[in-house]
Amino acid sequence: MNERPMDTRVPVTVLSGYLGSGKTTLLNYVLNNRAGLRVAVIVNDLSEVNIDAALVRDGGGLSRTDEKLVEMSNGCICCTLREDLLREVEKLAKEGRFDYILIESTGIGEPIPVAQTFMYEDEEAGIRLSELCRLDCMVTVVDAYRFWSDFASGETLLDRQQASDELDNRDVVDLLISQIEFCDVLILNKCDRVADEELDQLESILRKLQPRARFIRAIHGEVSPQQLLNTRLFDFEEASESPGWLKELTHGIHTPETEEYGISSFVYERQLPFHPERLMAWMSDWPSEIVRSKGIVWLASRNEMAQSFSQAGPSVQFGAAGNWVASLPKAEQQIIFQQDHEIAASWHPRFGDRSTKVVFIGIHMDRKQIEAELDQCLITSSELEMDWQSLLDPFPQQTSA
Template sequence: MNHILHNRQGLKIAVIVNDMSEVNIDSELVQKGGFSRTEEKLVEMQNGCICCTLRGDLMKEVEKLVDAGDIDYIVIESSGISEPIPVAQTFTYVDQELGIDLTAKCIVDTMVTVVDGNRFWEDFSSGESLLDRQQGTDENDTREVVDLLIDQIEFANVILLNKVDLLDLEDAKELEMTLKRLNPDAQIIQTQNSCVDLHRILDTRLFDFEKASQGAGWMKELNEEHIPETEEYGISSFVYRRKRPLHPERFMKWLQNWPVDIVRAKGFFWLASRNDMAGLLSQAGTSIMIQGAGEWVAAYSEEEKQRTLAEEPELLKKWDASYGDRMNELVFIGIDMKQAEIEDTLDACLLTDEEMTMEWSALADPLPRFTVSS
């Protein structure tokens, strides 16, 4: 933020700073860094998160700044615990209750994420929640640090890989390639003290909500948009696809012995004991989550099934005569991954030919109950 304000190149910039602490350290740093010019404006938003509790306040402040005029850009520095998608969504719809239509007043130009290169792997593997770090929105905020880290990386247009001066060249390049695998569309810029040419982050017109929502590396891999592997650094990805259900007990044991070389995994799985409901697996670092992803189309009523297939004919390409769209499609991204070993151990979790003829609902199922995200 200080770098932007000291290198404005004649631009008039308003800043909205969101910090979760009672004392807004971030804005103090900005002010001490020379943020006293009369043509600029600083808005502090405290004791809340602009992606949730302060969302209405954010809309009001943006509208106020735009209506006041005499600015070229608004730079929003959200808290490190903010999820980027709800912040971006704030600018894509009309809030009828507040009577504010930001779509008529401004656009989201660029989503920038700053990655601390010196602490990335420490944070990634910490296993800590926001409560552990006393950074949660309240006592019920059990989100894990690594999940926020991945959310912010996968939704960015520009990733500033900062503090590279504290890394050797090989480590910096390996981390850059890892970030590239996690978000193939992002521009990744190595920086020291977050110094970057403003033309790389302002007035880029890089942001597109639909594209950003589909930009994660795991999603591209799932859609068969394979990114050439950076073998020099051992970073690779693959999709595990099998049209046979997983045995719940064996799959549970596999999850409990997660391969350490997998950095990121996400996708859908077919559990024999829950034949009608698709499962969603999401892993980053030590965080592994499973939840329900809705019913398989094959489990719909005949009328609804035919209507869905007519509306989404691409489903027929993978349709199985017996089991319909049920299948396992899991994307794995990792460093020096033992792909054959991962596939072999997962194959051992699939039902055997004999088990395929059994009553699947009778199988012991130790996995947590599915919750379906809204």
Template sequence: MTDQQIPVTVLCGYLGSGKTTVLNHVLNNRQGLKVAVIVNDMSEINIDAGLVGAGANLSRTEEKLVEMSNGCICCTLRDDLLQEVRKLAKEGRFDYILIESTGISEPIPIAQTFTYEDTETGIDLRSLARLDCLVTVVDAYRFWHDFSCGETLLERGEASGEGDTRDVVDLLIDQIETCNVLLLNKCDLVLNEELDELEGVLRKLQPTAKIIRTQNGSIDPKEILNTGLFDFERVSTSAGWIKELQQEGHTPETEEYGISSFVYRRARPFHPERLAGFMGDWPEEVVRAKGLVWIAAKADLAASLSQAGSSIQFGPAGRWLASFSEEEQQEVFRSEPEILRRWDQVWGDRLNEIVFIGIDMNRPKVEKWLDRCLLTEEEMNLDWAVFHNPLPWISDEEYLAASMD
């Protein structure tokens, strides 16, 4: 970090969460900071920029409002963001850059803009700007409605394009699990008990971020400006499910409001058809689940399972280390010796390891349902390739091609 680096705060959050209101409040209480503002809007007309221009007391001679419209700064307008930040930083007349991202943007690609050299444009912002704080604004009033809606961004008319197939709930989870500060906004519209429960769930999903309750976007600017909080390594691994997996043993948690979590670990593969049946009748009390899955199938691959609300994503996630040659395994062991602590003499690193976070979860019942999906002793000795596999997977031809690479 150098004195020449201009600090940057990025506001993320789903549409309608109150990002613009937060931004205006901070700008009106910035205590003499000369601020450049970048407002990103998916529509052709940048409505949010108009609201910021009207609601914030920006000095036109000393400060600047940049509108980035008709695209998202985490994808289609990423090059434009790089160029705008470089331009603002080189002007040398601003103390700070505040960025309000569009409601459908994901935090990680935006953060990468400030932490890596862009190979396509050749722009490297690291010597010019530093990402100081990544903020996510959550609408306390509409959170559960959006979380459980089961809709895609395309169905809501909010997608970045026809190829944007993301579910609303997956976007919410991405924004919550990757931030330094989480602003729980519109708290005046929610009963205290419901608010406490929601905050408890958010704390499980994102255990490292600072959670601040707000009304009408009112917040002390010191909470999100010049904080020194951002660290890419920490923020990209701050999700609650990652923290659960890193624990050696399960730590008893507060059962207040029925919020709990556990890790399901079994050194035996799932029968693909029975697991598909479980996923088709997913327990409603499970809010979030994520982990690696071992499937009894011809393709000796790990699978990734990611669930949030009604959205379940499942698919191959690469080869198990145990399927590599002994020489390749030893090379990995030398660089990552901790793998050996959990290495099975027969099955190696093959393991089911899934984190479950929920409200009023009946852990024994969920574990019992999952245990029924595991192979029986008799099935363990059969040819796994004959099991019917309705799960999203790869063909035998693709598997053979991958094995030869």
């Protein structure tokens, strides 16, 4: 029997997590307990002075002669410094003297663009990073002590003076969610500062948001390197499909409720459009027990275009998601039917593929009440025959997806 060829690419682990979660403390612990691996470390910091890199340098976990610490400052490796990251990793891999590359992303970095960097191929420049490196593991560190206060803050990164630039108006909660929903390992850090029952509830809701990841509880970032290095856990397609809302919405995979902590989820699905004013009124008094929701909404006043809906804590985003197939010319519809049999099978004789489908994840949710309140926001039988374009639409206007 032929043996599989040995993978000589340099493995890479990426650490993500909001500011103050304990990434640098974790990194130093791994470096001081890595059993002889020769490691190159890249530390990304938005500020001009790379404080985290200084902490790693002074932490005593790197050999001054055999290993390397690379500082990437004044930008974020998920956006402005992404090309720099590409070239830096390529250079380290080509040196041929490192067993491993560890990357600590800035606290406001999103993991998906960083992961995509390792799939990048530049034919003109002759860069094929996937031939030199193997992205082994995406790690997200969550501050168990501050999570709920950050989640419910309603603040933007600009409010906290943590933004990458003056145009970076991301909500803190949206950043937290992006880091949680795309990872292989999720570390709940600072567990000594949270009561056991609160910690159990937090872990349960995070498992609902991210059912694929390995969960590790930690104090002072003390996590065995074996749980983060050479794991072979990363798979881009699997990671992209790992959020709990997506599994439930697209695959019908419903993770069992954790009744002890009141955590549950459900899909709200209706083949009638929402009245825009009534839906806006309901959303303006958002039920606090709904932690996360996401999906596609059919708004009567926007009958040609599906609306994308995403909520995390106090942050709600609503905008165009693309045309309904039913709004396209017949010839285009037929082509789509041939490519996607599910659309043809579920086609409504009057409304086509138009429908609302939203996943709700929360704590102590009253599903019947939420569904009843949303049903009250739907177009009534008498409104079905009216001109929907005449309805007052209070939602932000957007002409295309």
